[in-house]
Amino acid sequence: MAEAAALTASNKKALPVRGVHHLVLTTDDMKVTIDFYTEVLGMKLVHAMKVPPGLGTGSTNRGNPPFENIRHYFFDMGNDSLLAFFEIPKGEKPQSDRDAIGGMQHLSFVVRPQAAFEALLERLKARGIEYRGPSKMVSGPGYSVYFYDPHGARLEASCDHVHEEPSVIRDATQAKNNVIEELRTLWDDPQWIAKVTGDQP
Numbered sequence: 327m328a329e330a331a332a333l334t335a336s337n338k339k340a341l342p343v344r345g346v347h348h349l350v351l352t353t354d355d356m357k358v359t360i361d362f363y364t365e366v367l368g369m370k371l372v373h374a375m376k377v378p379p380g381l382g383t384g385s386t387n388r389g390n391p392p393f394e395n396i397r398h399y400f401f402d403m404g405n406d407s408l409l410a411f412f413e414i415p416k417g418e419k420p421q422s423d424r425d426a427i428g429g430m431q432h433l434s435f436v437v438r439p440q441a442a443f444e445a446l447l448e449r450l451k452a453r454g455i456e457y458r459g460p461s462k463m464v465s466g467p468g469y470s471v472y473f474y475d476p477h478g479a480r481l482e483a484s485c486d487h488v489h490e491e492p493s494v495i496r497d498a499t500q501a502k503n504n505v506i507e508e509l510r511t512l513w514d515d516p517q518w519i520a521k522v523t524g525d526q527p
């Protein structure tokens with residue numbers, strides 16, 4: 327409790343967010359989704375359930391899709407994170423626009439080592455799934471390919487083939503000057519920039 331109070335008292339302390347617990351996408355065909363994520367990406371299905379009654383259309387809905395007893399399946403996407411899917415009844419919702427504000431533009435998986443990345447390309451080829459790349463990653467060394475899941479979710483596989491020890495954050499971290507230069511184009515207020523970049527206590 328003391329720890330919680332200390333974190334509440336200061337907005338300058340980093341909250342101990344470790345990473346993604348689960349990310350939920352939608353499908354209208356769970357069988358096709360299972361085949362894709364298990365066979366192409368090699369993820370294990372670890373939890374298969376139907377959403378309990380009342381959470382769809384009842385007053386206890388807390389943001390779930392407005393349908394009763396729909397499937398909610400979870401895959402192990404590695405590094406102790408889950409990728410989950412809600413199965414929306416066919417024809418009930420439109421195809422999503424990945425560029426809509428607040429939407430999911432794409433999801434990038436770390437795929438390592440390089441042999442696994444190459445095996446993924448072979449799987450995509452073998453199934454006739456189109457992909458773009460490999461192309462050089464913007465954030466750090468290594469390569470990415472882009473492709474789509476059966477329902478149009480844009481996926482990326484990223485492989486840092488240079489470092490022995492992988493670190494997404496290390497690879498992405500810029501020199502502070504570069505960050506500051508860019509921030510100036512957003513909000514040219516030195517005090518604000520100092521705060522954002524951690525120069526102020």
Ligand SMILES: [Fe+2]
Nearest residue numbers: 432433434482
């Ligand atoms: Fe990306």
